[in-house]
Amino acid sequence: MTTEDHQPRRKHITRSLLIAAGGLFITAAALAVVKPSAPPEPVYEAHRTLDLRPLDEPVAAADEAPFITETRIRRGDTVAAVLQRLGVDEDGLLPFLIQNKGARSIYKLYPGRVLQAALDDAGSLVWLRYAHTPGTRDKADYVSRWLEVRPDGQGGFEAAEHSMPAQAQLRMAEGDIDSSLFGAADEADIPDAVTMDMIEILGSRIDFLKDLRKGDRFRIVYDAYMHDGEQVGTGRIRALEFINRGKTYSAVWFRTADGNGGYYDFNGASLKGAFLRTAIKFTRISSRFGMRMHPVHKRWAGHKGVDYAAPTGTPIHATADGTVQFIGRQNGYGNVIILKNFGKYSTVYAHQSRFAKGLKKGDRVQQGQLIGYVGSTGWATGPHLHYEFRINNRPVDPLAVDLPVARTLGPEDRKAFASVAAQYRGHIDFLARIQDMQDDATQVAQR
Numbered sequence: 001m002t003t004e005d006h007q008p009r010r011k012h013i014t015r016s017l018l019i020a021a022g023g024l025f026i027t028a029a030a031l032a033v034v035k036p037s038a039p040p041e042p043v044y045e046a047h048r049t050l051d052l053r054p055l056d057e058p059v060a061a062a063d064e065a066p067f068i069t070e071t072r073i074r075r076g077d078t079v080a081a082v083l084q085r086l087g088v089d090e091d092g093l094l095p096f097l098i099q100n101k102g103a104r105s106i107y108k109l110y111p112g113r114v115l116q117a118a119l120d121d122a123g124s125l126v127w128l129r130y131a132h133t134p135g136t137r138d139k140a141d142y143v144s145r146w147l148e149v150r151p152d153g154q155g156g157f158e159a160a161e162h163s164m165p166a167q168a169q170l171r172m173a174e175g176d177i178d179s180s181l182f183g184a185a186d187e188a189d190i191p192d193a194v195t196m197d198m199i200e201i202l203g204s205r206i207d208f209l210k211d212l213r214k215g216d217r218f219r220i221v222y223d224a225y226m227h228d229g230e231q232v233g234t235g236r237i238r239a240l241e242f243i244n245r246g247k248t249y250s251a252v253w254f255r256t257a258d259g260n261g262g263y264y265d266f267n268g269a270s271l272k273g274a275f276l277r278t279a280i281k282f283t284r285i286s287s288r289f290g291m292r293m294h295p296v297h298k299r300w301a302g303h304k305g306v307d308y309a310a311p312t313g314t315p316i317h318a319t320a321d322g323t324v325q326f327i328g329r330q331n332g333y334g335n336v337i338i339l340k341n342f343g344k345y346s347t348v349y350a351h352q353s354r355f356a357k358g359l360k361k362g363d364r365v366q367q368g369q370l371i372g373y374v375g376s377t378g379w380a381t382g383p384h385l386h387y388e389f390r391i392n393n394r395p396v397d398p399l400a401v402d403l404p405v406a407r408t409l410g411p412e413d414r415k416a417f418a419s420v421a422a423q424y425r426g427h428i429d430f431l432a433r434i435q436d437m438q439d440d441a442t443q444v445a446q447r
């Protein structure tokens with residue numbers, strides 16, 4: 001016994017698929033959609049993940065209701081019409097639903113939401129459920145609420161509200177950038193909140209306003225909260241790969257043993273809020289921050305930075321992600337680069353012999369990127385890097401202040417990270433393989 005609406009609802013999601021916490025949900029049937037003869041518009045099936053049975057109900061209780069019917073509320077629906085579609089014909093039920101305060105959530109029939117009824121062999125009602133609130137944020141959890149009405153065993157009915165946390169799932173999606181990131185995300189059925197997070201996570205690596213190009217791609221694994229096969233909320237991005245102008249950027253969420261969570265690339269390098277201790281790999285400090293006799297002017301003056309002695313031509317690396325605020329010659333500094341890093345931080349690299357090829361004002365640089373070479377231009381007695389660390393444009397001693405230092409993983413964290421990263425790497429690679437298959441199918445179709 002079914003109603004016209006009893007067909008399991010399938011949500012077709014283009015280029016996005018679901019994986020349950022335990023494993024991949026994709027099936028061979030779903031993959032078979034990619035046929036060379038048809039235009040390659042692959043559709044994956046999102047699986048229903050939750051029925052409305054309360055968690056505290058024993059599994060055996062399912063036997064009491066051999067038939068479950070389901071319908072979706074339509075615009076202008078009435079309770080009577082809904083009951084009719086569900087095949088529910090109980091004396092006194094309609095008046096009960098209209099009059100009983102405990103059942104008042106059924107007064108509001110939201111189009112698109114779902115009602116289910118369980119009927120026994122004789123067609124009598126076992127329960128009626130209305131999922132009026134498929135998922136709302138309740139502190140950290142998404143909670144789904146529904147009304148349940150049952151016969152009270154004395155010829156009447158009883159109504160009660162139930163709730164349970166929406167089921168957390170990992171969701172994977174991928175997108176191709178055609179005109180805009182948000183356009184690509186929409187096409188992949190990725191909510192705006194997740195897209196915004198993606199921008200924030202990789203914002204220090206990619207300038208999402210200027211750097212995006214047609215043909216850029218991303219693959220993403222994130223927490224989704226599902227209710228009855230529908231995404232009712234999203235949580236954290238777990239892993240992300242973004243191919244921008246042929247360059248691949250990655251991010252993995254990882255919580256260290258001491259409880260600090262953050263994003264790292266697949267190699268375990270922290271993505272955020274960090275400075276390398278030095279801009280030169282092999283060096284010694286030749287002059288510290290503070291008062292000293294100036295080597296050129298031969299008078300006492302405050303030294304605004306730290307000098308690192310190194311041979312002319314030694315590579316200089318950006319100590320953190322940033323934008324080139326100044327590149328050129330300044331009186332005492334000689335050839336100098338000033339990087340605007342994030343927030344209130346900026347860094348200065350002076351006395352360079354030459355700059356990295358092509359580097360210009362406004363360019364974005366990454367932590368560790370080669371920006372220039374040690375020299376002795378400006379007021380310098382010999383080749384060294386004069387490095388300044390500025391907070392709100394005021395030089396501070398980078399060796400003394402509590403710098404936001406690049407988080408590095410300890411041995412045990414590294415082990416745990418490797419296993420987390422490998423898991424997500426697998427998901428991302430899986431998406432990449434699907435995409436390759438689609439690309440192949442496109443080529444065959446166009447031949």
Ligand SMILES: [Zn+2]
Nearest residue numbers: 305306307386
């Ligand atoms: Zn100096």
